[in-house]
Amino acid sequence: MNIFNDDSNFVYLLNNMGQKIIINDIDVQALISNQKDKTIDYKKIKTIVAYRTGDIVIFQGSKWIIISEVVKTNTIYKAIMRKCNNILRYKAVIDGVDRVISIPSIVDKGTIFIAEGRYFNTEDNQIICTVGYSMIDVIKYITEFDSATRFVLNGGTWKTLGIDNVSSVIFEEQGIIYIKLQRDLKIAEDDFTTGLAFNKKTPAITTPIGDGSTIKLPTNIISIEQSKKFQIIAVCRNNNMIVTSPILNYNVTDNTICKVDFEGLVTGLKEGATTIVINYNDEEVILNITITHSIVVPIITYNIVASQGSNINYINTEAVKSYKMQDQNNVDVVGFNFTFSLEQSELNSLITPQEIISNLVSVTSISTKLTASSVKGHFYLVATCNENGVTTKRDLRVKGTFNI
Numbered sequence: 210m211n212i213f214n215d216d217s218n219f220v221y222l223l224n225n226m227g228q229k230i231i232i233n234d235i236d237v238q239a240l241i242s243n244q245k246d247k248t249i250d251y252k253k254i255k256t257i258v259a260y261r262t263g264d265i266v267i268f269q270g271s272k273w274i275i276i277s278e279v280v281k282t283n284t285i286y287k288a289i290m291r292k293c294n295n296i297l298r299y300k301a302v303i304d305g306v307d308r309v310i311s312i313p314s315i316v317d318k319g320t321i322f323i324a325e326g327r328y329f330n331t332e333d334n335q336i337i338c339t340v341g342y343s344m345i346d347v348i349k350y351i352t353e354f355d356s357a358t359r360f361v362l363n364g365g366t367w368k369t370l371g372i373d374n375v376s377s378v379i380f381e382e383q384g385i386i387y388i389k390l391q392r393d394l395k396i397a398e399d400d401f402t403t404g405l406a407f408n409k410k411t412p413a414i415t416t417p418i419g420d421g422s423t424i425k426l427p428t429n430i431i432s433i434e435q436s437k438k439f440q441i442i443a444v445c446r447n448n449n450m451i452v453t454s455p456i457l458n459y460n461v462t463d464n465t466i467c468k469v470d471f472e473g474l475v476t477g478l479k480e481g482a483t484t485i486v487i488n489y490n491d492e493e494v495i496l497n498i499t500i501t502h503s504i505v506v507p508i509i510t511y512n513i514v515a516s517q518g519s520n521i522n523y524i525n526t527e528a529v530k531s532y533k534m535q536d537q538n539n540v541d542v543v544g545f546n547f548t549f550s551l552e553q554s555e556l557n558s559l560i561t562p563q564e565i566i567s568n569l570v571s572v573t574s575i576s577t578k579l580t581a582s583s584v585k586g587h588f589y590l591v592a593t594c595n596e597n598g599v600t601t602k603r604d605l606r607v608k609g610t611f612n613i
Contacts, residue, residue: 231267251291259428261383263341272313274341303414315339334392342384350412359406368393421448422490432499441473458488513603523606524581533576546595549577554587562588581607
């Protein structure tokens with residue numbers, strides 16, 4: 210079973226296996242799944258918070274770009290993200306102050322066409338930078354042709370040869386932008402310590418001024434189970450600056466369906482649909498919320514049993530014995546894969562399990578074969594389900610033929 214494609218136990222898996230990430234400056238719990246492609250560092254991401262192609266994700270201390278189309282199923286959002294391996298930096302004057310603009314990017318000798326899943330190769334002295342459309346406000350100041358913006362990357366200097374902000378950009382202001390760079394000569398003014406190349410022109414950026422109050426939600430539609438809780442996270446800005454502790458007012462249209470406290474914590478009361486109006490200064494957003502029937506998630510347990518014959522907890526010295534996985538109904542597990550390992554027993558702390566068991570091999574996805582050595586003692590056989598992470602262990606013992 211692939212947990213990324215299975216939505217039936219999503220809430221259970223998210224609560225038990227979810228990892229903390231940041232999308233668009235918002236803390237989010239998500240399921241992160243590895244890809245099998247060994248040549249590219251990208252992962253699958255699955256969460257209940259809305260995001261778009263080209264958004265920046267912070268995961269395990271690194272920045273990633275959502276490079277695929279975001280697929281929505283009910284209230285679940287799924288996509289593929291790829292790890293950034295470089296940063297494009299250039300100087301700009303923002304509201305009269307010298308600043309450094311940093312754009313997380315993926316640098317390739319070629320780039321992937323998402324729709325076709327293939328590579329497009331560049332010439333030897335050229336590279337492609339993949340950047341997210343979410344950075345368009347600073348990407349638009351990168352110039353081409355005679356006044357091409359120059360960058361320092363991997364100890365060399367590069368100049369902008371072209372910008373493709375059309376072919377992979379979606380009309381809803383999301384997508385991927387490709388910046389084509391060509392190797393350029395180093396000059397004395399280039400600063401390799403700070404990673405800033407010299408540019409003849411420094412863009413001047415003026416932040417728009419207005420009354421400036423805005424409020425946005427990562428998603429305007431959510432669904433939670435009865436008696437469950439949900440934290441509303443709103444991003445508020447004044448004059449385009451994020452307000453870290455905004456004062457918000459929450460009003461529920463039908464407070465028999467759910468309630469919300471002064472900090473935006475929603476509790477589902479009964480099945481039904483309603484709205485929550487969130488006010489910040491003179492601005493407001495509406496959150497559509499559906500409360501569903503509580504789902505009782507079964508507790509998953511497995512048993513390690515002898516594959517054949519007696520199921521007592523010992524193996525004779527230098528003998529071979531097989532064990533397999535069964536569910537709580539004593540039926541062989543189907544559709545899951547297990548990884549088997551050995552663990553030290555507290556009953557003989559001076560003897561390692563590797564001294565007691567000379568060989569451990571997987572026979573099938575749910576069974577293993579143990580070969581005992583001539584060393585007697587206790588150990589744990591541990592089985593971990595690869596799909597849901599549930600771990601089971603059993604205390605076993607290697608003994609002599611006549612030593613009961």
